[in-house]
Amino acid sequence: MVHRAAERRAHCLELLKAGIAAADPATAVTKHLLNRAGRFCLGLNADNSQTRSGDWHRIRVIAFGKAACVMAEATRSTIPSDLLTVPGLIVTTYENARPIEGFEVLAAGHPLPDENGLRAAEIMASSVQRAQKNELVLALISGGGSALLPCPVDGLCLADKITTTQLLLNSGASIHQLNCVRKHLSRLKGGGLAKLSAPADLHAMILSDVLDDDLSVIASGPTVAxxxxxxxxIEILQTRQLWNQTPVRVREHLEQGKRGLRDETLKSDAALLHHVSHTLIGSNALSVAAAMKAAQTLGYEAELYHSSLCGEAREVASQLAVNCKQRYHAGLQQPVALIAxxxxxxxxxxxGKGGRNQEMTLAFALAMEKLGLKQHWTFLSAGTDGRDGPTDAAGGLVDGQTLTHMRAAGIAPEAALADNDAYTALKASNDLVITGATSTNVADLQILLLHPITE
Structure with a gap:
């Protein structure tokens, strides 16, 4: 039984690895940088059947997000060196930052913005504003870009944005809600970067970390309407009962905007959008497909549980546990891998300390125990970026022995969950998933392996 448990845990990690590999940003970037008939051009869709080229005398590469270093590095071997403006500019997280030839690399805070991010945003804005007609600004965008480039509008300071962001994060606001508010407090978000790049052309290569691949949400949509x-x-802050806690200057700015006294974000009828294009180069869906394929290779019946799993982590975990009980009640005949x-x-x-993936795995283990399912399952939930919340873990990996190990270590798992302290509990049971920074980010993966009770 111990051997089987170890093997199943190894399988979960192998599927996670396959999903992360499918989101490799270097491969994704180079695939869409083309040389056709001696002319540099950009692939605009998955098979590059649509392309874009121009009479560009210079190409200015900027990259921001958790995958920025890898994405930027990939351009050096593909774009003709005589076209590149040197140095290019990279803004990424502290754990992903490293020297890249031909680029200035700036590290900043995530998920909460910091002073280094503010300075980086100012440098980014200045760099883009220097671009001229017949130049191309090539923006390489990945998850985390929104927090990494805080560029408050006039009248607001960084502390205002940090406080507002933290309020929304702690309230359980969705990424769409969070970004709606942040766009209206920023010079770069909500198409702001596209405004600054004019009159140059702009193309964005985007690695999606949101489930519906909405380009206006990824990194808060700096290049799209x-x-x-x-x-x-305003309605989001009020509905989540945060309005009175929001900094006064933020409230005043939003109210002035509502009355038409502040510039709105970039809208879809703006003429400058004729100079802007985009390529979606990677997404969570591709990683899910890769994990499912790897599961089949290992002999599992692979099944897509959900392509856009969302909601409160504890509630999602409980629903998944109920689904498992139904499957076992119906009679599970062969190993199944449920992927989401x-x-x-x-x-x-x-x-306490933790993140959404750690909380989900702890809640799932408790839900399975409550339903009387203590064996024959293994569950992993992890962020593809290698970081879950403000911790060094990507997520958690639990099975039927997890709660036993926690209690033996003096941890009450129910109390840990109530205190949002999944990290401490999972560390005690040796169930944290530690991958380190992966240099990519396409949201989270959930992997649940179910085996017949007869095994």
């Missing part, structure tokens, strides 16, 4: 409004941003991609949320009420 935004249909949200100041009024919606998603991004759950956590409403923080406790004082």
């Amino acid at each position: 935004d249909d949200t409004t100041f009024a919606e941003a 991609g998603g991004e759950t949320t956590v409403t923080v009420t406790g004082q």
Whole structure:
């Protein structure tokens, strides 16, 4: 039984590895940088059947997000050196930052912005504004870009944005809600970067970390039109009962915007969008497909549980546990791998440490115990970027022995969950998933392996 448990845990990690590999940003970038008939051009769709080229005298490469270093490095071997403006500019997280030849690399805070991010955003804005007609700004965008480039509008300071962001994160706001508010507090988000790049051409290569691949949401849509409004941003804060806690200057700015006294975000009828294009180069769906293929190779019947798993982590875990009980009640005949991609949320009420993936795995283990299913399952939930919340773990990997190990270590798992302290509990049971920074980010993967009770 111990051998089987170890093997099943290894299988979960192998499927996670396959999913992360499918989101390799270097491969994704180079695939869409083309040389056709001696002319440099950009692939605009998955098979490069649509392309874009121009009379570009110079190409200015900027990259921001968790995969920025890898994405930027990939351009050096593909774009003709006589076209590249040197140095290019990279803004990424502290754990992903490293020297890249031909680029200035700036590290900044995530998920909460910091002073280094503010300076990086100012440098980025200045760099883009220097671009001229007949130049191309090539923006390489990946998850985390929104927090990494805080560029408050006039009248706001970084502390205002940090406080507002933290309030929304702790309230369990969705990424769409969070970004709607942030766009209306920023010079770069919500198409702001596209505004600054004019009159140059702009092309963005985007590695998606959101489930519906909405380009206006990824990194808060710095290069695309935004249909949200100041009024919606206010409504989000009010609906989540955060309005009175929001900094006064933020409230005043949003109210002025609602009255038409502040510039709205870039809208879809803006003429400058004729100079802007995009390529979606990677997504959570591709990683889910790769994990499913790897599961089949290992002999599992692979099944897509959900392509956009969302909601409160504990509730999602309970629903998944009920689904398992139904499957076992119907009679499970062969090993099954249930694969999901998603991004759950956590409403923080406790004082503990953890992230949405860790909380989901701890909640799942407790739910399975409550349903009387103590064996024959193994569950992993992890972020493809290698970081779950403000911790060094990507997520958790639990099985029927997890709660036993926790209690033997003096941890009450129910109390840990109530205190949002999944990290401490999973560390005690040796069930944290530690991958280190992966240099990519396409949201989360959930992998549940079920085996027949007769095994």
